Amino acid sequence: MAGVSVKNKSAITLKGSADIVCEYLDFGINSILFQRGIYPPEDFKPVENYGLTILMSQDSKIKEFLKVTLDQLNGWLVDRAVKKIALVISNVRTLDVMERWDFNVEYEGDTTDGAQTSEKPLKQIKNEIRDVLKQIASSVAYLPLLDCLCSFDIQIYTNDNVKLPTEWADTEPAHIKNAQCVKMRTFNTQIHKLETMVTYKNEE
C-alpha cells in the first residue's frame, strides 16, 4: 500500500500518509486482537512487516470488517475528518467496556492543502511504527487478563458534517469506570500524527 502511494521516494502524499496510518491500524488492531486473546490464536498467521512478525487474523469475517472499516477510514483521513479511532473491547455478556484503545489523530502542517506532501523518509516512519507495535505487543505484561467472552468494535470520532455511508450509524462513547490509562509512543508522517493509548478497567 505504502509502496504504491509513495511513488517518489523522498515525498509522501496526503493519500500515502492516510495509507500508512491505515496499514498501521490494520496491523495494530490485529496485534491487539491476538495479544488480548479476543479470538483463538489458531485463527492468526504470522506476517512480516516493519521488521517484526505480526500475527494477522485469517478469519474472513474479521478481515472483511477491517477492510470495510479501514477503507472508509482512509477516505475520512484524507478529508481530515477523523479526530480519533477507538478500538473498544467489551464483555459480550454484560456489555461492559473492558478496554479502549485510542488512536488520536492530529493533522500537521497546512491542514487546508489537499496536495500536501511530506519529506520524512519512509524508513524513519516505519521505525516509529515498529516501536509502537512493540509497545502494543508488550502491553500484555500489565493489562489485566480478559477472562470473559469479549468482542470488539471500532468507533471513529469524526467531524459533525461527515456523511454517513450505509450500514454506519452514530453510537455512544465507550466509558470505562475505575480506569487506568497508559500512553504509548506516537508516530507521525508530518501529515498525520498518531498517538496510541490504552485505557483499561482497573481490577480492584
Added chain:
Amino acid sequence: MSSKDSVNDTIIHMVTDLIPNNSKRLLMMNTPLKRPRISNPDSVMDKQQQKRPKCPSPGSEEATPVKRFKENDLFYVGSPREIRRLRSDLVDARNKIENFENRIASLHTARKSIEIMYDKEVNELKTQRDKDKKSIEELESQLQSIRKREQTLKKELFDCNMNYKILKNNTDMQIQKLDSSISTLKTEMQYSTSDENNEVTALKRKISELEYIYKAAQEETEAHKSLVVELNKRVADRSNIEGQLEIKTQALAKAHLQIKDISFSKASYLEYQQQSKTQQHKLIAFSDLEKENIKLREEVKNLKDEVHNKLVLEEEVHSLKTRLQNFKGIDTKYTNLQVTNAQTELYLEEFRVLARSICETSSDSSLPRLLRGVLENLQQQEINLTSEKIQLESQLSQVNHVAKVAKDELDKSQKHIADLQKNVKQHQNLIHRMQKKLSLVAGERDSYRKQLDSYEKDLTICINPASLANPGGVQIQSQQERIKNLEKMVDGYRDMVHKLETDLQNVEPNIEMEITPIKAQQISRLQDEIEKLNNENAMLRERKDVLEIQLEEYLVGHDETKARIIHNEKNPLSEIVKLRGQENEKLEEEVDRLKRKIKNLEEGLEASRLADETTDNKDILEVKEQLRSSEQHLQRLKEYFKSSMQEFRNVSYMLLGYKIDKTSSSQYKLTSMYAERPDDFLSFRLNNDGAMNLLANEFSSNLHEMIDLHLHHQRSIPVFLSSLTMDLFNNRTITKTFEVEDESDDD
C-alpha cells in the same frame, strides 16, 4: 487445323510487331517472309533457313567498296586542287563509308536481334508443334480406344441378340407348355363342375328335406305359441283370481277388524249402559244433590260470614290484647310517676321553704318571682365581680410587666454602675500608673540633668586640660568620674528597666484579667470555633483530595472527546451479541421444553418417549383440539336435544293435555292442562312387569269412581286420563259459564 492457323497468325503478328522498330530495309527484308504463306510450318521454317544465309551477303558486299576506295587513292596523283578535291571527296567518301559501315553495323545488330527473335519464335513454334503432335497422338489413341470400344459393344450387341433369341425360344416353349396345362386344367375343371353339379343336386335335395323339417318345426312352434297364449291367458285369469282373492282376504281382514270394532263397541256399549245407569243414578240423585247443594251453599255462606265475623272478632281481641299490654305498661309508669310526684312535691316543699327563707316572705304566690329577682340580682353581682376580677387580673399582669421592666432596668443600671466602678478603678489604676510614669519621667529628667551636668563638667574638664595643658592625672580622674557617673546612669537605667518590666508584668495580667473577661470568653469561643473550623477545613480538604483522586480515576475512563462517534453497524460485537441473543432464546426454549419434559416424567406420563417430545406435543395439541371439537359437538347436540325435547314435550302437552315430569326413577308426574290447582297431579310408577301403577295422592283420592270404572274395570290408563281430561274440561267450562251467569246477574 484451326490451331495451326492460330499459330501462324501469332507468328505473323509477332513479326509485324517487330517491324516498326526497324528501318525500311528491314521491311524490305521482311517482305519475303510475308510471301511464303504456306500452311505447313515446316516449309516456312525451311524457307527462312534458306533465306538467312542470303541476308549477310549484302553486308559483305557493301564492305568491299572501302577497300576499293583505298585502291583509288593510290591511283590518282594529279593537281593539288584535284588532290584537294579528291581528298575532300575522299574524306566525304570516307565519311560516307563510315556512315555506311555504321549503318551496316547497325543493320547487322538489327539482323542479329531479329535472328535471335526468329530463333525464339522457331523454338516456340517447335514446342507448339510438339504439343500439337502429342495432342494428335493422344487423339489418335483415343480414337483407337473408341474404335475398340465400338467393336466390343458390337460384340456385346450380338451376344445380347443371341441371348434374346434363346430367351424367346425358351419363353415360347414355356407358353406352349402353359397352354397345354391350361387346356388340361380346363378339362379337369369341366370334370369337377360336373361332380359339383351332382353334389349341388344332392345338397338341394337335402335343403328341400331340411325345409320340410323346418316347416314342420314352424308348425310345431306355432302350435306351441298358441299354447303359450292360452297358457298366458290362463295365467292372467289366475292372477286375476289371485288379486280377487287378495281383495277378498283384505275385505275379510277388514270385516274381521270391523267385527272386532263392533264387538269392542258392543263392549263399550255395555260399558256405556253401565255408565248411563250410573249417570241415571247420578241424575236421580242430582235434584237432591242440588237441593243439598243450595243448602250447603247457604251454609257455606253463613259459615263464611261467621268466619268473617270470627276474624273481625279475633282482630279486635288482638288489638285489645295489645292495648291491654300497653295499659299495663302505662299503669306501672303511672305508679312510678306517682311515687316521683310525691318525692318532687316533698322537694318542692323544701324548695319553697328555702325560697321563703331566702325571700323572707310568707306568701307563696309571689315567691317564684321574688326568687327570680333574687337570683337575677345574684347573677348580676356575679357578672360584675367577674368583670372586676378580669380587670384586676389585667392590671396585675400590667403591673407585673412594669415590675419586670423595672427589674431589667435595675439590672442594667446595676451593671452600668459596676462598669462605671470598673472604669473608675481602671482610671484610678491609670492615674496610679501615670503617677508612676510621672515619677519615672521625673527620675529620667533628673538623670538627664545629671547627665547634662556631667557633660558640662566633662566639657569644662576637657576645656581645662586643653587650656591648662595639664593632662595626665586630672584627665584620668575626670575620666574615672565620668565612668562612675556613667555606671550610675547605667544602674539607674537598669533599675528603670527593671521597674518598667515589673510594671509591665503587673499591668499586663491586670489588663487581661480585668478589662476583658468577656472578651476573653469571646476569644476563647472564637478560638474554639477557629479550631473547629480548622478541623473541618482539614477534613474537607482531605475529602476533596480523595474525591479529586476518585474523579481523576473516573475521568481517565471517561471519554470526553467531543466529536461525532460513528461505527460500522455490522461490527463483530453487535453480531456476536445478536448471535448470543438468538442462542439465549433457543436455550430458553430448550429449557422450557426440558422443564416440561421433566414435569411429564415426574408425573410418570411418558418415561420412555423422551425423544419424541416434539411429536408428543403435537399429538397432545391435536388430541386437545379433537377434544374441544367433540365437546363443541356434544354441546351442540345437547342444545339440539334440549330444544327438540322441549318441543316434543310441548307438542305432547298440547296434543294430549298432560304434562309428564319424571320426579324420580320410574316415577312420573302427570299434570293436566285443565287442572284446577297446581297441586292437582297424578303420579304413576313403572313396576317391574313394565306396567304403570297409579299412586294414591290427594288428587287421586277424589277420583274413586273414575278409577273404579276405567282402571279396575276397563284396565285402560289412556281412557282414564281422557275421561279425566273431559271431566276437568267440563268443570272448567261450567265454571266459566257460571262466571258468565254471575256477571249477567251482577248486571
